[in-house]
Amino acid sequence: MDLQQEKEGILQSLSELTAKPYVKGYDKIAKGLRDLYNDIQGDFYTIVVLGEFKRGKSTLVNALLGTKLLPMDILPETATINAIMYNEEPKLTVVQLDGTIKQGEVSCEFLKHYSAREVGNEAESVKYIKIGYPCDMLKNNIVLVDTPGVSDLNEQRSEVTYQFVPKANAVLFVLMPMLR
The missing domain is CATH 3.40.50.300 (P-loop containing nucleotide triphosphate hydrolases)
Known part of the structure; x- marks a missing residue:
C-alpha cells in the first residue's frame, strides 16, 4: 500500500467516525476528528x-x-x-x-x-x-x-x-x- 492509499484509508475512517455519535459529549470529539480530517486532507x-x-x-x-x-x-x-x-x-x-x-x-x-x-x-x-x-x-x-x-x-x-x-x-x- 502506498502513502496515498494509506491517507485515503485514514480519511475514510475519520469520515465514518464523525458520521455517528457514539456517546454523550461526542460533539467535541467529532469536531476534533473533522479538524484532523481537514489537516490530513490539506497536508498542512x-x-x-x-x-x-x-x-x-x-x-x-x-x-x-x-x-x-x-x-x-x-x-x-x-x-x-x-x-x-x-x-x-x-x-x-x-x-x-x-x-x-x-x-x-x-x-x-x-x-x-x-x-x-x-x-x-x-x-x-x-x-x-x-x-x-x-x-x-x-x-x-x-x-x-x-x-x-x-x-x-x-x-x-x-x-x-x-x-x-x-x-x-x-x-x-x-x-x-x-x-x-
Missing part, C-alpha cells in the same frame, strides 16, 4: 509561535516572512490567532466565531483593527484570521501561526491560544523579547 504542517505576552512572537513571524505584516508594539498587541499560509497573491480572510467570513486587506494597518490595543477592536468576535502570503518558506503547505501571548492580562486571549496549541505539529516557544 502547522507551526505555532507561542510564548508569554511581549516576548516578540509577532516580531519573529515578521522576520521569518521577511516583511512587517503583523502589528508589533511594546504593549500586548496580538489578540487573535493569525494563520499565515502560502498564496501567490496576498489574501486575508477573517473567520468570525459565528461562522461568517469577511475579506480584508493584507496589511499591518488592516490587522491593527484586531489589535489588543485598538479601542473598539473586533478581536472578541474573531475565531481566527487566515492570511495567504507569497513567502517561499510557506510553499510546502506550511502554516505559520502567530498567537496572543499566554499569561496575558486578558484571560480570553490566553484561552484562545491554549485552545489552538493542540492543532500544532510544531511549536516555536519564544522566551525572551527580541532586540530591535
